[in-house]
Amino acid sequence: MSRWNVYVTNEIPKPALDMLEEFCDMEVNRTGKVLEKSVLLEKVKGRDAVLSLLTDPIDAEVMDAAKGAKIFANYAVGFNNIDIPAATERGIMVSNTPGVLTDTTAEMAWALLFSTARRVVESDKYSRMGKYEGWGPMLFLGQQVMNKTVGVIGAGRIGLSFAKRAKAFDMKVLYSDVAANPEFEKEADGQYVSLETLLQESDFVSVHTPLLPETHHLLGEREFKLMKNTAILINTSRGPVVNEAALVKALQTGEIWGAGLDVYEFEPEFAPGLLELDNAIVCPHIASATFETRTKMGIIAVTNILAAMRGELPPTCLNPEVFKKN
Numbered sequence: 001m002s003r004w005n006v007y008v009t010n011e012i013p014k015p016a017l018d019m020l021e022e023f024c025d026m027e028v029n030r031t032g033k034v035l036e037k038s039v040l041l042e043k044v045k046g047r048d049a050v051l052s053l054l055t056d057p058i059d060a061e062v063m064d065a066a067k068g069a070k071i072f073a074n075y076a077v078g079f080n081n082i083d084i085p086a087a088t089e090r091g092i093m094v095s096n097t098p099g100v101l102t103d104t105t106a107e108m109a110w111a112l113l114f115s116t117a118r119r120v121v122e123s124d125k126y127s128r129m130g131k132y133e134g135w136g137p138m139l140f141l142g143q144q145v146m147n148k149t150v151g152v153i154g155a156g157r158i159g160l161s162f163a164k165r166a167k168a169f170d171m172k173v174l175y176s177d178v179a180a181n182p183e184f185e186k187e188a189d190g191q192y193v194s195l196e197t198l199l200q201e202s203d204f205v206s207v208h209t210p211l212l213p214e215t216h217h218l219l220g221e222r223e224f225k226l227m228k229n230t231a232i233l234i235n236t237s238r239g240p241v242v243n244e245a246a247l248v249k250a251l252q253t254g255e256i257w258g259a260g261l262d263v264y265e266f267e268p269e270f271a272p273g274l275l276e277l278d279n280a281i282v283c284p285h286i287a288s289a290t291f292e293t294r295t296k297m298g299i300i301a302v303t304n305i306l307a308a309m310r311g312e313l314p315p316t317c318l319n320p321e322v323f324k325k326n
Contacts, residue, residue: 004048004309009035009056012075013291016298020051023306034268041065049305054078055267060086071308073301077101078238079318080211088319095304095314099157100296101288106161108287109206109236112260115281116232117143117204122278143203143230143257145169151202152190153218154209154237155181162206163188174198177209199226204234211238219243224250232258236287239264244271251277262287 006020008028020026027043029035034055035043044050044066052058054076060083063069071093074082079096087094115121123140126132146169152159155177163173164187173190175181180192195218199205205227209215219233220243227233233256235242244265250256258279264270267285274280288294304314313323 004305005046006049006051006305007043007047008051009040009043010053012051012298012301013295015295016302019299020302020305023309024049037062044069049073049308051075051301051305052082054081056081058082058087060090063087063090063092066092071095071305071314073304073314075297075301078210080238084319088322091322093308093314093320093322094318095301095316096318097297097300098316100293100300102157102161104290104293105158105208105236105287106165108262108283109158109162109208109234109260110165112234112236112262112281112283113204113206113232114145116234116258116260116279117145121281143232145171145204147171148203149174149201150204150206151176151198152188153177153195153198153205153207155184155190156208156210158236159206159208160184160187162208163190174202195223196226199223200228202231203228204232206234207237207241209237209241211240215241217241217243219247221246221249224255227256229254230257232256232260234260236262239267244274247271248273248277251279 004024006024006026008026011028011030011032017028040056040062044062047066047069049071050066050069051073058072058081063086069092072082072087074096077096077098079094082094084094119140119142149172150166152163152173152175155175166173173188174193175184175190176193176195176198184190218241224246247259248271251259260281262283262285275282300316304316307314313320317323
């Protein structure tokens with residue numbers, strides 16, 4: 001079995017790269033920056049496989065440049081950056097890295113919830129600027145978490161993992177999805193309600209839905225008006241699920257109390273005015289950023305490439321019909 005030529009579009013944890021290098025010849029973009037489209041088109045030429053990131057737009061043009069490639073192994077659970085029908089049409093397999101991000105992302109959602117509710121980032125900045133002159137009863141009053149109502153939009157693996165943790169804080173859990181989820185109700189003691197009811201009754205709203213045509217701008221001006229003016233929005237799913245311009249307006253006017261964000265509608269750009277808001281915490285898409293999880297993601301992506309190289313179906317192939325044709 002000959003060694004494959006693999007291009008890795010950005011540096012990933014060393015154990016995964018070492019695993020790949022043992023069996024394949026590889027080139028890695030070690031700049032830490034997202035590749036310009038023109039550079040990506042050049043770099044994928046002549047490759048047997050490409051290990052891509054969510055930030056790489058893998059469209060028909062890129063696939064045609066990578067003529068002869070057998071697989072694009074996406075280093076992410078999401079795959080909205082890849083045109084899967086175009087890949088299937090060209091006989092190219094596509095894989096992702098599901099499962100390993102569940103608890104890590106849920107943890108991050110809680111970190112954002114607590115940080116926003118208790119104004120941790122804002123008060124940290126205040127202290128570092130030398131403004132702290134002593135304790136005061138009105139200094140950085142925030143929102144209590146215990147015994148509140150949390151609304152979970154999206155009852156998949158991550159939404160469930162997030163909701164299960166609410167038990168520790170004696171919270172009432174509401175959830176909304178396309179259909180009721182008996183497992184969610186059993187494991188998290190969640191109550192299935194409409195999106196409108198969830199928004200009206202929740203003190204905290206955490207978004208865990210995938211980005212689909214029907215979830216694009218799921219939350220916008222109308223939805224923010226339904227929320228309590230003491231409510232906090234948390235988003236660790238996908239940026240375009242939220243109309244970011246409408247969110248900025250809702251935060252500016254006090255329509256909602258705060259937001260903790262890890263994803264953005266036009267990443268890496270932010271909606272005008274967002275960065276000036278003290279009642280918004282903005283993190284650079286780090287929900288899966290633990291040593292353990294990012295390493296596991298890399299190993300899954302590499303495992304998919306090596307399976308394809310051996311003529312086997314990659315474990316997390318998104319279009320297995322291509323394998324059957326081959």
